[in-house]
Amino acid sequence: MADPRRIAFSMVDVFAPRPLTGNPAAVVADAAGLTLEQMQALAREFNQSETVFIVAADDDRADWQFRSFTPIGAEVGGAGHNALAACLWLVDRRLPVDRTEFVVQIGADLLHTAVTRPTDGPAMVTVQQSPPAFGTVLTDRDALTDALGLTPADLTEDAIQVISTGAGHLLVPLVDRAAVDRAQPDTRRLAAVLKTVAGEGCYLYSLDTAEGDSAAYARFFNPTMGITEDPATGTAAGPLVAKLVAEGRVAPGAPAIVEQGHSLGRPSRILITVDGANVRISGAGLIVADGTVLV
Numbered sequence: 411m412a413d414p415r416r417i418a419f420s421m422v423d424v425f426a427p428r429p430l431t432g433n434p435a436a437v438v439a440d441a442a443g444l445t446l447e448q449m450q451a452l453a454r455e456f457n458q459s460e461t462v463f464i465v466a467a468d469d470d471r472a473d474w475q476f477r478s479f480t481p482i483g484a485e486v487g488g489a490g491h492n493a494l495a496a497c498l499w500l501v502d503r504r505l506p507v508d509r510t511e512f513v514v515q516i517g518a519d520l521l522h523t524a525v526t527r528p529t530d531g532p533a534m535v536t537v538q539q540s541p542p543a544f545g546t547v548l549t550d551r552d553a554l555t556d557a558l559g560l561t562p563a564d565l566t567e568d569a570i571q572v573i574s575t576g577a578g579h580l581l582v583p584l585v586d587r588a589a590v591d592r593a594q595p596d597t598r599r600l601a602a603v604l605k606t607v608a609g610e611g612c613y614l615y616s617l618d619t620a621e622g623d624s625a626a627y628a629r630f631f632n633p634t635m636g637i638t639e640d641p642a643t644g645t646a647a648g649p650l651v652a653k654l655v656a657e658g659r660v661a662p663g664a665p666a667i668v669e670q671g672h673s674l675g676r677p678s679r680i681l682i683t684v685d686g687a688n689v690r691i692s693g694a695g696l697i698v699a700d701g702t703v704l705v
Contacts, residue, residue, distance in 0.1 A: 476515070494644065600633050
């Protein structure tokens with residue numbers, strides 16, 4: 411067996427105004443030469459909701475390629491906090507200060523990224539997501555509420571639907587913030603419900619927000635990918651704002667904030683803008699740790 415080698419990594423808090431808030435992700439920036447099995451093993455070792463590896467792009471129109479894995483070694487698509495973590499790392503450690511745009515590859519998608527560097531705060535990145543795709547509407551509300559530890563009275567009359575802007579999640583509208591906080595999902599039963607509608611994760615939300623400038627208050631569960639609960643989920647916030655725009659609750663092109671992570675003690679504010687097929691996610695963050703790991 412070959413001798414182990416040391417691989418550098420960083421921990422990045424995304425959607426974080428200060429350290430130890432927002433949603434953490436492990437970033438392995440120089441992942442060239444790592445095998446799929448090694449990436450999966452590292453994702454299990456870090457045990458974050460997502461670990462992202464920066465590798466050379468397959469498409470010469472992209473500057474970098476990102477590959478992301480959950481704690482069970484499942485590879486995920488879409489641009490969420492994983493992509494923002496890697497982008498924020500690149501802005502801090504690799505990108506020339508006068509450069510404000512680059513392109514990242516995630517799967518087959520080429521996603522444009524813009525960088526804003528305010529004089530009075532940390533850099534912010536804005537990553538393009540895939541155009542909204544509206545999928546299956548769930549009809550068995552009783553099975554869903556049973557799986558969530560809720561009652562049918564906790565649901566609004568709005569559609570419960572799988573929507574994707576890179577990853578398809580089931581969006582579940584609840585009557586108030588208390589109902590969102592009260593949910594206690596049964597992992598096995600929720601995974602079975604998600605399978606019936608080809609949904610990856612489950613995003614509970616309410617228009618009853620904790621802060622007055624927000625569009626929605628949410629929690630995310632993804633038993634199909636080994637994520638018990640995630641404090642900030644960009645691949646679910648994008649579809650949610652697309653749904654709210656389609657319903658006339660958010661104006662097209664208007665920035666909308668989704669609150670998440672309160673139940674985990676890591677409150678996060680996810681900024682999404684949806685204008686037709688153009689979906690963008692924005693956030694700042696901090697590199698809170700650097701280290702090496704033996705592979």
